[in-house]
Amino acid sequence: MATAEAAELIRVRLDADQDVFVLRRLGRAAAELVGLEPQDQIRVATALSEAGRELFGTGSTATLSISDHHLLILLEHSQEPKHADRSKLQNLEGLKLAGRLVDEITLNDGGVTLAKRLQTRRPPAPVAEIRAKLADLSPVSAMDELREQNRELAETLEDVLRLNAELQETNTGVMAMYNQLSEELEETNRGVVALYAELDEKSSQLREANEARNRFWATVSHELRTPLNSVIGLVRLLTGPGGDPMTEEQDHQVRLIGSSTETLLELVSELLDMAKAESGRLDPQPSSVDLARMAEQLHVMLRPTSASVGVELRHEVAPEVAELFVDEVMLLRILRNLLSNAVKFTVRGEVRLDAHLDTAKDEAVIVVSDTGIGIPAEHLTRVFEDFYQVPGSLQVRSRGTGLGLPYARRLTEALGGTLELASTEGEGTTVTLRLPHYSGPPELQRVMIADDDEVFRAAARRMLHGFAAHVDEAADGAAALDLMTAGPPDVILVDLLMPRVDGHVLLQRMAEDDRLQRIPVVVVTIAPQRAPGDMVVLDKHGLRREELLQAIRSAREGRV
Template sequence: MNISLIKVALRYEHDIVLARQRARTIAGLLGFNSTEQTRIGTAVSEIARNAFQYAGGGEVDFLVGGSDRPQRFMVRVSDRGGGLEELDAILEGRYISKTGMGLGIIGTRRLMDYFHIDSTPGTGTTVLLGKEIPSSAAVVTPQVLDRIAEEINRHTSQNPFEEIQQQNQELLVAMNELHQRKADLEAMNRELEDTNRGIVALYSELDEKAEHLNQANELKVRFLSDMSHEFRTPLSSILSLAKILSDRIDGDLSSEQEKQVRYIHKSAEDLLVLVNNLLDIAKIEAGKTEVHPEKFEIGNTFSTLRGMLKPLLVNPAVKFEFGETDGFPSMLTDEGKLAQILRNLISNAIKFTEFGEIRVEAETDPDSSEITFSITDTGIGIPPGDLDRIFEEYTQVDMPLHNKIKGTGLGLSLAKKLAELLGGRLTVESILGVGSTFTVSIPICYVSSAETVPKSMLPLPDVTRLPALVVEKILVIDDEEVGRYIMKGLLTDTKYRILEAAGGVEGLKTAAEQQPDIIFLDLMMPEMDGVETLMRLKADSSTCDIPVIILTSKVLDDAEQTALRKSALAVLSKESITREVVLVNIRDAVVRFAKPKI
């Protein structure tokens, strides 16, 4: 409900000035500050001038609306003129005026909180303006309205010259405010420019840091790859020497010596697992790990895992069972990586299960394209708050059994990364003190955007030019003295004569002069590496027909192995080298190319 305070008739031009004065005075009495008083007076003056100029006169009615907050100061300006024919165009700012009619409406609407116009051609126009009364002012009651009305009646109207002077003062204040705002805006623009420059510099720094991180990641992978070889070479030597001692090739051992050798062998194996896990994780994170799908049966994988891991279970209180896999479809994925996942999970179960059983099972759903493997144990279990943490690198749950069993915290992290690499997922459910179940789901057929070639489709070694073979002399080319010593130790008590070369240059010279029957060649050597040595051996007519067996601790991908097998008879890992492996490869060469040597 709007209550009228006073009305001003617009009959003469100075009535426009009076309407402005009344608007400003009432606004001041209602609690508006000087800036708002000026805005209200300007808006009323503009609409009143339109009514007087284009409609020949009208009326200005000052009202207060509402009894509760928020209350409004309302001004209604009405006339009986010809109305506005282009009202929509005027309000949208599209109207082009030749006389100036309607130009003040858009500006007036911006000055007020409420604006409504009703115009009918031939009938007239009514404009209703409104401004919310400040919340800091007192509620306008009928008593307050009476006092305002009395104050207005006592207020002496200014003459037009005084009003112009008042307007000029208000204009000066407005101009000062405008200059201040302009200065504030310029300061803000300068601050924004500085901020923009800072953001540009920040982005540049972020790009630079991202590049440094990428380079650091690549360096990490290269470092781990190189260092893994540097670690694996002595570790392989330790394992081989321990095997020579435990096999009693050089004589019998006392019971205490046998125990010491067993400890040495176990420690070297543990360290080798750590080195391999570090290298695998770094390669996965850098996107360097390749997936090589091949077709295989799950039953064969289970059988291999059973034979590999059962010797680790020395606790008679724990049963180790594998589920049946009859009727399961063949898988086409990377069998080595799947076996590594399962091996890590089973090894963990063996470590943390003191009694009960460990069960490995596989399930398949006819409607699913996955096979789900589960490793269930009755071990110590995992606290609920640590179920996610166990898949983080170097994380170990603080449990009593961990004081007895040492680990690196890399096995589960690697298993999860490998599962995701194969397009699968690894999850865990566990109850503290009852046991855990690790579940890994792997697609039956690996799908990748990159075209991969199964190992079974790789080219066979080129052995068509190998000679008739009767083995008498064997040349070992290795820059590591311990590597050559191990090979001699493995071939002790054989008919073979062992020649040694401490590098590629010396190896080429010895091969040309001594004409060995077989060459065992290391890859990672200074001055001339094994790959270059192999190429030069095959390029020299005097040594090109000598079969070469690569013996290295370097981790080779399939592409590297394929390239080497085009010129080498076999590629062996120093980690798994034993007397039996060496003799089998020599015998294989003899069987394949056995004829009397001319």
């Protein structure tokens, strides 16, 4: 509250009870002269009488001043006040009431300052004119002040009666509108109930279809894999040691049968994994992977095909990403898929695999590029659709299923990474695979995500891939408490806005439990300013992986 430019209007000494009445009248008059509304004038007068009554003492002084924005009243003591302890001043009922009647109240060792905000930046009358009018006010008796207060009370009652009549008239209109809205709402509710019934029926049909699909994939897995494995086993018996001698052409044909059968078995496995990915049941099992050795094996595997069509295979793996902590089977299938596509659609030139570390994002970047036929711009947005095949590409070498890229992207997302494609027709295609970079085991064993947003839980799980060995999910605070009671996690991510038991209640319950209060907490919410205490807080919108991991580390360091 700035008072440096305040202009003094009048000063009053409080030597007797009569002076409190004088102060009240001067306060109301000053409020009127500076342009305050009648209700605010009464508030200022009442605040002065209450504060003056509490702080009255011989030698007390009241100073009325005006600044650009406030009417200021300073009540100060030239002698020791009755209530010298500031903490006692704060508890005085008169001062509490005065504080509710004005905009600001400040307590200090010298007294109390009351401030009422002006409705305009400057008063309608000059300061000199206000001073003169205040000086002309004669002292009043207690009876005169009581008469003035009664008049003010009567005016206030008249205003209340007028407002009450207006309120009653408004209530009549509101009731009419309420009845109309109630009828419309009841009609809408009947439609909603019918819609819910239809949605329940559709949901039931979808569940049945999903169960049928799962049964179908289980049957496909068993009925196709078993005979394919048998064929592969017979081929190995025929071509292995101890088999009957065959001509060179027979040996070649049998090996082709075995190769085709293995390819078909891989396709069946990919189809089954696609179904698992769609149902969210792909569970990566990370381990230490030698990326340089994997790249060499893939090139050895593809070299016969590439050599037959004059395509050169190259690979270069930077030392920083030579070893990755990732699911080896999933990564192998992704890279084999990308390299096979590149070889299939390249008629001359080369296919390259380059891997390096993006230090800014702490990600391993694997780029598979080719000098093949490329993809027309109008088809780039559709190549990741299931079973989609670019028109005109079927004549290149062999017919595919249209599942390679969608399957590779789903595996990539399960690993917590991203897969992007860029291509120029007639020049070639570049596919960029980005994975979280970990060269060792996870930092944490268990992280819990307590959030009712399923989409965010899935995104957070991908961000935590490789950083945490296990990620538990809870859709509300009650489920989170049950999981934590069974086994406390290393850290918990909490959303404040959840159904049933929200984040605030969850944190309170954790603070009351000796076992749970030691769990580090990171608040991830759309309203971070509402987070309690000094906890680590993140805004859910635009959250990046490096921000989340750093916040988790900070929260754990704060609990050590």
